[in-house]
Amino acid sequence: MGRRPEMVGGGLIRSLGGWSEVKKLRLKGMDRIKGDERILGDSDFVMSVLSKADEQFERRYELKRLGYDMSRVADTVARIYSIEKDVLFQKGRQKLRSDARRLFCYWCFAELGLPQTELALALEMTVSGVGYAVRRGEKIVKQYHYRLTDKDS
Structure with missing residues (x-):
């Protein structure tokens, strides 16, 4: 009963x-x-909230379908900043490199959904440093209207 x-x-x-x-x-x-x-x-x-989560899931799935991964995001960021891709993974506090790493962290985390721990290992940063870079990267995207793909409006 x-x-x-x-x-x-x-x-x-x-x-x-x-x-x-x-x-x-x-x-x-x-x-x-x-x-x-x-x-x-x-x-x-x-x-x-569920609708927004569904849109985010669909976006990530579409990016993966188009072949976007950490390496492809690095290629895109390197092209935007006119630097060699390997420079992105080197330590240093030069503004250009720091901004490129911030944009890279933002796109990998927010767009692809990669864990910050994975980014921290790849960039030899702390997880909290990656979190900070993600927030700064979001500001860069908004300020300069950068787009990860040509399809983004």
Whole structure:
């Protein structure tokens, strides 16, 4: 004999306005609630977050389909900054190299979804240094309107 949902916590039923409101939602075809204001937010908020995550997943899948990986991003960044690709992986505090590494970190992390630990190993940086570079790289993209692919608008 199963317990009624309101007996197990009951907070969700109460936050929806009780069983009568739940029944009204079911009549409207909303038999599944995607969120709870007490934790994440209402269903509209949760659906918008899920939609954004889906778009991000599709973008990463498309980039991988087009052959984008760490090496190809490095090629793109090297072309933008007119440097040799191997310079990107060398240590140094020259502004040009630092900016190139920041852009590289941003695109690899934000666009490809590569872990910051993987980038830290490749660039011989700390993970926190990569996190900082990602934030600075995002500013560079916005400031100069750089695009990873020709298809980006």
